[in-house]
Amino acid sequence: MITFPNAKINLGLNIVEKRADGYHNLETIFYPIHLQDALEVTRREKDDTPYTLHVKGTALEGAPEDNLVVKAYELLKKDHEMPPIDIHLFKHIPTGAGLGGGSSDCAFMIKLLNEKFRLNLSLEEMEGYAARLGADCAFFIRNQPVFATGIGNIFEPIRLSLSGCYLVLVKPDIFVSTREAFAHITPHKPEVSLKEIVRQPVEIWKDSMKNDFEDSVFLQHPEIAAIKDELYDLGAVFASMSGSGSSVYGIFRQPIENVDEKFGDCFCRQRELD
Numbered sequence: 001m002i003t004f005p006n007a008k009i010n011l012g013l014n015i016v017e018k019r020a021d022g023y024h025n026l027e028t029i030f031y032p033i034h035l036q037d038a039l040e041v042t043r044r045e046k047d048d049t050p051y052t053l054h055v056k057g058t059a060l061e062g063a064p065e066d067n068l069v070v071k072a073y074e075l076l077k078k079d080h081e082m083p084p085i086d087i088h089l090f091k092h093i094p095t096g097a098g099l100g101g102g103s104s105d106c107a108f109m110i111k112l113l114n115e116k117f118r119l120n121l122s123l124e125e126m127e128g129y130a131a132r133l134g135a136d137c138a139f140f141i142r143n144q145p146v147f148a149t150g151i152g153n154i155f156e157p158i159r160l161s162l163s164g165c166y167l168v169l170v171k172p173d174i175f176v177s178t179r180e181a182f183a184h185i186t187p188h189k190p191e192v193s194l195k196e197i198v199r200q201p202v203e204i205w206k207d208s209m210k211n212d213f214e215d216s217v218f219l220q221h222p223e224i225a226a227i228k229d230e231l232y233d234l235g236a237v238f239a240s241m242s243g244s245g246s247s248v249y250g251i252f253r254q255p256i257e258n259v260d261e262k263f264g265d266c267f268c269r270q271r272e273l274d
Ligand SMILES: C[C@](O)(CO)[C@H](O)COP(=O)(O)OP(=O)(O)OC[C@H]1O[C@@H](n2ccc(N)nc2=O)[C@H](O)[C@@H]1O
Pocket: 010, 013, 022, 023, 024, 025, 026, 028, 098, 103, 133, 134, 135, 136, 137, 150, 151, 152, 178, 179, 182, 243, 244
């Protein structure tokens, strides 16, 4: 069985308060985008090992047991009978990018195992398992635009469509540690709720929709700030860093010709938005 985990962007990201457990409560809008990995699971004939993991495409650090698709399998196996499996993962979503690539692979693995081995898990049960593996993971179970609070695992549906717009996504060769990015934040309540801002046309988001990570990340990596400026110079109606970075996206009303020539050797993709 094969599935295609997609990435997400954050439309606004406000870090509201630090929690006793060291995590932060935040307010953000998760928006799924058509940038995908590929994940295939087959039943392993031999029972010499519980799983094998084969990763192609963008190289990943860490041992197989650290991969979030393996963590998802091992977590479900604690409660459900499953045979040995072979896992093939093609990584296309850049890592350390603020795009939820690892989290998406994790959630799509849970959905794939549920279907393939008929575990009969509800959406809520799958969200519960996903939330135990990462703050961003639960969103990808339903994988619809949502207003998220808590650590990023409490969702309110929102009516938002960017259909007909074009997204330009640029990821420089800079790794931003999510943990470090949070350490530089002074939490605060936003003046205007993101739920109000997204009721307005995209053209007026620029002055009110903020990603609280930008100030500290841009100070440390001015090249990332320069990408956001370039996207506005190319005519973006709105541009922002996604998550804790390092990727930056611009929303355009028209597609940009030869956009990948504008950003040197950065990872650059243009997609029409749903
Ligand atoms: C910044 C976002 O990408 C916004 O979508 C997410 O909140 C990050 O989610 P994520 O990458 O899945 O984060 P995790 O891998 O769960 O956590 C990495 C580290 O980030 C910090 N972290 C993460 C999420 C959160 N709400 N508060 C935090 O303080 C914690 O130190 C945590 O150890």
